[in-house]
Amino acid sequence: MVQFDNQHRQIKIKIVYYGPAVGGKTTCLQHLHRVTDPQNRTKLYSLNTATDRTLFFDLLSLNLGRIRGFRLALQLYTVPGQVQYDATRRTVLAGADGVVFVADSQVAQREANLESLENLWVNMAANGLDQKTVPVVLQYNKRDLDPILTVEEMEAALNGDGRPAFPTVAISGEGVFEAFAAIGEHTLASVADKLGVGTSPQAVERLQEQMHKAVQPFMDEDGEAPPTNEDTVVTVTGPEIEAGQVLSEDLLIGEAVRANLAITDVTTRLDIVSRQLKRKVRVMDSISLFGHAVSNQRDPAKVLRLLITEAIRLLQLQGASVIIIPGGGRVREAVVHGFKQDPLLYAADSTGGSVATALLNERKPRLFVREAEEENDEAAVAAVDGAGFTSALAVPMMTQEKVVGLLTAYGDNERADLDEDDLQLATVLASTAAMGYANAIAWRQMEDFNKGLEAKVEERAGELKRSLVESRRLATDLEEKKNLLETAYRDLEALDEVKNELINRLSLDLRTPVTSLFTAAKIVRREKEVSPEKAERLLNIIYDEGKKLMEIVQNVFQASVIAAGARDLERRSVPPQDLFRNAISPLRDLAADHDVRIQVLIPSGLETISCEPESAEAALRAVIKNGIEFSSGGEVKLEVRRATYDGDPWLQLRVSDSGSGISEEDLAHVFEAFWQGDDSNAGKRHGIGLGLTIAKRVVENHGGTIVVERGASGGTEVVMSLPQEVVQDTAPA
Structure with a gap:
């Protein structure tokens, strides 16, 4: 029975x-x-x-x-x-x-x-x-x-x-x-x-x-x-x-x-009854812990995630979500588990609206069982069945008569159909989470208000501070201008010293070639007839001294251009043979005069060097010229080496000579303009002391470094390191 x-x-x-x-x-x-x-x-x-x-x-x-x-x-x-x-x-x-x-x-x-x-x-x-x-x-x-x-x-x-x-x-x-x-x-x-x-x-x-x-x-x-x-x-x-x-x-x-x-x-x-009571005690303990967790939570999103986690654990669900109503009024899922989109949210009821929206408006818990004999919402049951579930429940999250969201839960064949006990438990969880969610939102709004208030206070304080700064600025403006004038005056003095030094050196360097030219001109002018041998000798004097004058003019011009500071470079991929040939060719007569052999070493496979050819040639020429002038009867070697810094490709252009070298005391001054060091070893002064200054500025304009060292077996070695970025060849065809 x-x-x-x-x-x-x-x-x-x-x-x-x-x-x-x-x-x-x-x-x-x-x-x-x-x-x-x-x-x-x-x-x-x-x-x-x-x-x-x-x-x-x-x-x-x-x-x-x-x-x-x-x-x-x-x-x-x-x-x-x-x-x-x-x-x-x-x-x-x-x-x-x-x-x-x-x-x-x-x-x-x-x-x-x-x-x-x-x-x-x-x-x-x-x-x-x-x-x-x-x-x-x-x-x-x-x-x-x-x-x-x-x-x-x-x-x-x-x-x-x-x-x-x-x-x-x-x-x-x-x-x-x-x-x-x-x-x-x-x-x-x-x-x-x-x-x-x-x-x-x-x-x-x-x-x-x-x-x-x-x-x-x-x-x-x-x-x-x-x-x-x-x-x-x-x-x-x-x-x-x-x-x-x-x-x-x-x-x-x-x-x-x-x-x-x-x-x-x-x-x-x-x-x-005993088993049910024990289970209810466990559930109440879990709800108590859950309530404590959400009440202390200040992030609304984390409150909803805690709700989903606890609902899945206590109700043994296969799917769940929390649907909320953002400020725009369009309902959406805030958290989902077990599916990509909530079946009830995207199912339409008899009015054409969302089933979930209707449940939110209904404001009461609902249970949907696919095989229940009781009257069911056909659209909701069809949505549950279509998603592969056998039962579902929907509980509005309400606090102070206000609906803040909707908890949906889904069960499949792996568990018994969701029932009234499950609905009651879900209602308690949703109610607890709703209070925590509302508190978290209120806390967030309070934080935003405090931040706004702090911003206003900070803005007003900033205005006062700016007023104070302005008053101080007005008070110190004259002092700053005075300092600027003093700095400008010192700079002008320094420039004046450089100018005087340049004039002194030019007067010294120009005296010999000008005197020689003047003497040769006087001889030609005084003597009506000049023998071919004497004429050739005088022409050679004029030619040699003219080259010296041209070199001085070029050095001064380069110094004036480079002293203007860094500038945009037009880097190109240049074959190393062309770069070195153009740098060395003007120095061959000088090398012959000093009986200096120039040796060039290029690693196999190096097809191009990334640089601005004109300035790079000038830098190389200045360094090689120094080596020739201080290595009479010796050798100047130009060697190219590959290097890597921080994973990027670089090239080292190493110029070494067999001269007397530079003393340790003088190494600290080699890049100073017009500095020529102790000439006792060389026997006489060469140029106006701008060679290494020019080279340093060119290398730094390329983003590289330059180092002057004493050679291991005597002489001097100048190492110019240049980064090798990939550039498009812009050389004329």
Whole structure:
């Protein structure tokens, strides 16, 4: 008889395992209990009589769905097999919604099977159960023993009505779940009217599918059932008898069994309540921690992420999201889990608007179950089903009568359908998060206001500070101008000194060539006829001194241009042979005069040098010229080396000579304009002292470096390092 438990919102369906003694009924229930509840969350009860026992337990672990908000649950019973306990069997059989008859396949148990089956029909009739309407499934057990009756023989003897029958080996579990699934499906179909769905074939079919789906994961479970280990043992005792009252033995036993079954049922209910209370305590602890976390959170986005994380953990969800209404008024997901976009947000309701928007406007929690019999929102259920979920819930996040968002949660076949308990828990989470979210937004707004206030204060302070600075500036303006004038005056003095030095040096350097030119001109002018030999000598003097004058003019011109500072370079890719040829060619006569050999070393594979050719040639020429002038009878070597600095390519142009070298004291002054050092070793002064100054400025304009060192074996080595950037060749064709 179907039992409706309003307190726990359950519908209990009773299935009784019947059969001869030691036929395997107890082993079947032990196997079902062990496999469906490996963590032993439900208790297996045993009602002991003198020499036999009755087992039963609630199959709470199977998800059979819900009918009008009530959870379907199966209660399984066995009856004593021995004949002397017929009253107990009859009592246990009372109210059964389905029966599994467990027959013993051994040849020696043929008669016992027949007697037990006949006894089943008698006791069903005694309890008002019609064998034509109450489902009965047969198990032909102990198929692993020998000798046994064939299945055909068992069918002929026991199954004249063609009821579902299954060969089983209860001790290993073989066939046990198949028989259990069959009785479950047939029983659910037979009690459909009592469940209120008898007029809907689709609803009945869904119930049967849910039963098959719930049992399917256990079909492959096998293994020998453990020895009897009932959690609770209840000894059957008789009822109290008033003085003079006479009760029959069957009535005594029946009343005792009913009383103990009732007590055990109460115990079962207490166990359920205990588990529920423990779970609620854990949930309340989690909610308390969650509330503490969100109340201390100042980031609204993190509050929503905490809500999603906690909802997924407590409700064991496969998908969830939080939908919010930003300042623009268009709803959107703030956080999602398990999908790319929320099904309810992008599903349209009957008005063409978003289902999620309608739920926000409705301002109350809603539950959507795909296979529920209750009236459902078709658009919402279709959206849930289309996304691959079986159930969903939507809870507005409200604080102070204001909706700040919508929590949506989704479950699939991996868990039971979301129910009213889940909806209640989600409502608490959403309400807690809504307060934390509103507080975080208020905190953020307060921070923004404070920042704005601070900005205004800072702006006003800045104005005052600027006024103070302006007053100080006005007070110090004259002092600054005075300093500028003094600096300019010192610069002019320095420039004047440079000018005087340049004039002095030019006067010295120009005196000899000008005197020579003047003398040669006087001779030519005085003598009417000049011999060819003398004329050639005079022309050579004029030519040599003219070259010196030209060189002085070029040095002065280069110095004036380079002194103007850095300028934009037109870098090109120049073949090294061309660069060095152009730099050295004007110096060949000078090298010949000083008997100096010039050696050029270029590494193989070096095709171009990135530089501005004109200034680079001038720098090389100035350095090589110095080497020639101080290495009479010796050698000047120009060597190119590849280098790398910070991963970038560079080239080193190393010019070394075999002269007397530069002293350590003089190395610090070599780049100073007009500086020529101690000329005692050279015998005379050369040029006006601008060669290395020119070279340094050219190299620095290229972004490079220049170093002057004493050679390892004497002489001087000048190392010019140039970065080799990739440039487009702009040379004329």
